Amino acid sequence: MLGFPMRIKMHPLWLIMAILAFLHGYLLDFILLFLVIVLHEIGHAVAAHSYGYVIAEIEIFPFGGVAKIEGRRVGYYAREETVIALAGPFVNLFLGVVVALLHGSGFLPDMMAEQLLTINATIGVINLLPALPLDGGRIARAYLADEIGFDRATKAVTTMSYRVAIAVMLIGIIAFLFGYADVGLFLLGVFLLISTMLYQKKNKVETMRFLDEKRNLAQAILPVKTIAISENATLQEVASYFSPDNYHLIYILESKKVIAQDIILDYIFTSNGWHQPIKSLL
Structure with missing residues (x-):
């Protein structure tokens, strides 16, 4: 139904929480919390899948969960990371609207609607910290x-x-x-x-x-961002300014020369030049 296999893994602490919830009369709250967290993470998984990521599994922790992704790395494309991150809270917003409508139509009793809305809002707000x-x-x-x-x-x-x-x-x-x-x-x-x-x-x-x-x-078209820096700056310092979705040209202030990001990245990975000054490439 979701377009990808769904595998959910629970952290061992959930078993302890389930026992405590049962003993103290909070089993319904526990079930609703688990449901809200799973739906929140499914939101992330669906958004990631829409960008071509492979969803390995969803792991549920006591305070939330994580949709584990194989292959390409999440976080290195600003727009994708933003959309995937917002997908979880969006599910909470959508779920809140659905619960409110069901309660208003008489399909959900007051107590369950209140519990579900409280838990759902809490998970949504916490995740936006x-x-x-x-x-x-x-x-x-x-x-x-x-x-x-x-x-x-x-x-x-x-x-x-x-x-x-x-x-x-x-x-x-x-x-x-x-x-x-x-x-x-x-x-x-x-x-x-x-x-x-x-x-x-x-x-x-x-x-x-x-x-x-x-x-x-390999991308056909990227906006160019120029970084002006001293020749004594290390390649680590230079690379710390590299941003997603941009191609970088490094302007050396003293020599007024320009070095492309490809040269710097190749030197970092092939010559272990992480701590070398950029003037060593001139």
């Missing part, structure tokens, strides 16, 4: 990558992710001190903090994959 690996973080990186370069955008959004995680944890602690017994916000902050730490460890790998994709990508 500007923190990696959430949808909001991916949208922020896609926008910044076009402006300041993929590597610098990833680092900027990673820093933002730490701030968001700490802010969510602090709000959770303050809420707890003021008598709100729900520790969900604090745990969400911890989850975001750990996710950001793990993501930061992959920053260089992400950048190298992006540059490798850029090096091997």
Whole structure:
């Protein structure tokens, strides 16, 4: 029905959550939460499939999920990443409208409609927070990558992710001190903090994959972006300004010479010239 095989994998913590939900009388909330997260991730999967990506599986975590994609790499094409990231929250918006219509028509009882709307809105809003690996973080990186370069955008959004995680944890602690017994916000902050730490460890790998994709990508027409830089700048510094969907020409300020991005990328990958100054190519 979706046009691609659907395989859903559940994180082991879901079993613990199911047992706790059953023991404390929140089984319906648990089922609705699982349903909303699955539909959210299916939205991502459908959008990714429309761009030709192969969907390996959908893995569901306690605070969300991820549609794992094989082959081509998500994140290196700004427009595609934005559309794929927005597809999940769009499903939440659509689901909210459907639930409201069904409730208004008398097909859904008040309690179930309220629970479903609350859970659905919570998942949608949380995923729009500007923190990696959430949808909001991916949208922020896609926008910044076009402006300041993929590597610098990833680092900027990673820093933002730490701030968001700490802010969510602090709000959770303050809420707890003021008598709100729900520790969900604090745990969400911890989850975001750990996710950001793990993501930061992959920053260089992400950048190298992006540059490798850029090096091997053959496109007939690309807008040209010129970068003016000192001859003492390293190739790492130069490459940090490379953005998706642009072809880069590097203007050397001292010698007034121009070097194409292909020469820089080939040197980085074939001569291990990551830390070499760009003047070594002149």
